[in-house]
Amino acid sequence: MSSTHHGGESLEREAWATFWLGGEMFALRVEDVQEVLQQSPLTPVPLAPDHVVGLLNLRGQIMPALDLRRRLGFPARAPGADWFLLVVRASEPPIAVVVDGIGDVLVLPTQGWRPPPPTLGVERRRFVGAICPIEAGVVLGLRVEALGAESPDSRGGSR
Template sequence: MRSRTSSHSAAQVAKAEFLTFQLGKEEYGIDILRVQEIRSYETPTRLAHAPDFIKGVVDLRGVIVPIVDLRMKLGCPTVEYTAFTVVIILNVAETVLGVVVDSVADVVNLPLDAIRPTPQFQSLVDESFIKGIANVDERMLIVMDIEALLSSADMGLLKAAVA
């Protein structure tokens, strides 16, 4: 009798789900396990002395949530907020925060080995924020490392902003 475990385990490829979103013409993905909810954009309350990329805070069911403009954080050109502008509420390093993006696309299930290393080139985006690039249905997806993006220094700024 042939064991099914060896063929079964070979078929099990490590996968992860990513929420995809747009910033300009680029499509990004973040680990779905970090996403708490998606909300329409509402103007946050601005905080004095906060860095420009921290748009302010909102009250989310009794929790004060800092809102980060991901375009500003990544050094992308700024745009006017529209009806499609959304805030992705994330839970990163035990901190709840929102990131403003142009629009949310969908959720994709990717084999982890489909995420290729980022090519080395001069870019506006700090490559330490990028886990890699994946092809998804004929389109390129930039997979972000949201924990690296919201580095401990920035998290300290966020925590200080809402303290």
């Protein structure tokens, strides 16, 4: 599973699942994304934080769906506009994130990633761990661990 010990010194590459959000291209590691869903029914959670759009029933597993637009401070999605759900399994328990559109899977060199520029803004830098330039522009690498939000890790305390 670990992609670390093949390939030469500087040619390590990883596959990234890309998606669109407010006209920009974001990416998550392919292995962090469990699946992509078309618009699905979500149950709203009254009194929940703003960015929690609702609860998703993924074959019996209930997970919160977070609107990445709200999370990253983009303007709200136009009513009637398309949206998709990415089920992120890297966070435990899993969550789903609402995005504008799904892009290709890109294989990017590990060396290509740079720290995000300060111009990105504080809010977004919380969620964008690194950026990677590609021919068509730039890919913003999302920090999975920031998505699960301010909840401190409450697992393990079993009594």
